[in-house]
Amino acid sequence: xxxxxxxxxxxxxxxxxxxxxxxxxxxTTNIFNMAWFRQAPGKEREFVAAITWxxxxxxxxxxxxxxxxxxxxxxxxxxxxxxxxxxPVDTATYYCAARRGSYRSSAAAYEYWGQGTQVTVSS
Numbered sequence: 001x002x003x004x005x006x007x008x009x010x011x012x013x014x015x016x017x018x019x020x021x022x023x024x025x026x027x028t029t030n031i032f033n034m035a036w037f038r039q040a041p042g043k044e045r046e047f048v049a050a051i052t053w054x055x056x057x058x059x060x061x062x063x064x065x066x067x068x069x070x071x072x073x074x075x076x077x078x079x080x081x082x083x084x085x086x087x088p089v090d091t092a093t094y095y096c097a098a099r100r101g102s103y104r105s106s107a108a109a110y111e112y113w114g115q116g117t118q119v120t121v122s123s
Contacts, residue, residue, distance in 0.1 A: 002026045002112040004096045009117030016086050016121075022079040022096030022114055031098045036070065036081045037107050038092035038119075047105040048094070049081060059103055063089075086121045093118050 008020040024031060035050035049070040050059045058070050069082045079096055094117050097110035104110070 002028060002030060002098055004098060004112055004114035006094065006096045006114045006117040009094060009119045011120045011122065012086055014087055014121055014123050017082070017084045018086065018119060020081040020083070020094055020096075020117060020119075022081075024077040024079065024098065028077045030100050031112075032100055033103050034072065034079045034096065034098045035105075035110065036079075037095045037097055037110075038090075039095070039116075040092040043092075045095070045107045046092075047107070050103050050105065051079070052103060057103075059105065061105070083119070086119075088121045088123045091119060091121050 003025045005023045006020060012018050031053050033050055033052050036048040037045050038048050039045040047061045048064055049068055051070045051072055067085045071080045096114040098112040099110045
């Protein structure tokens with residue numbers, strides 16, 4: 001099993017920045033790909049970004065390209081999401097996820113999930 005714990009959410013004004021972290025523990029050698037998803041009230045869970053754990057290859061959802069970056073610290077088993085130029089539409093609960101297989105943008109493909117961290121962007 002893999003346990004994931006997110007942190008770093010909060011309230012920020014439009015145009016501001018936040019960095020989310022996700023600490024992985026347990027059988028982390030099972031992880032091949034990690035990702036961030038988000039879900040706003042009444043909406044489906046949306047793919048934000050993903051990273052291949054060993055190579056660092058990254059993927060982004062169209063709505064965050066050019067504003068968000070994803071990175072990881074292999075030694076500490078921590079995943080990051082740097083969010084810049086935040087907009088009110090970015091308001092959501094952000095979830096960290098991991099899977100044993102290669103990159104996928106579908107939430108259904110991920111076996112492990114964190115509890116989520118709230119990001120609120122005020123206008």
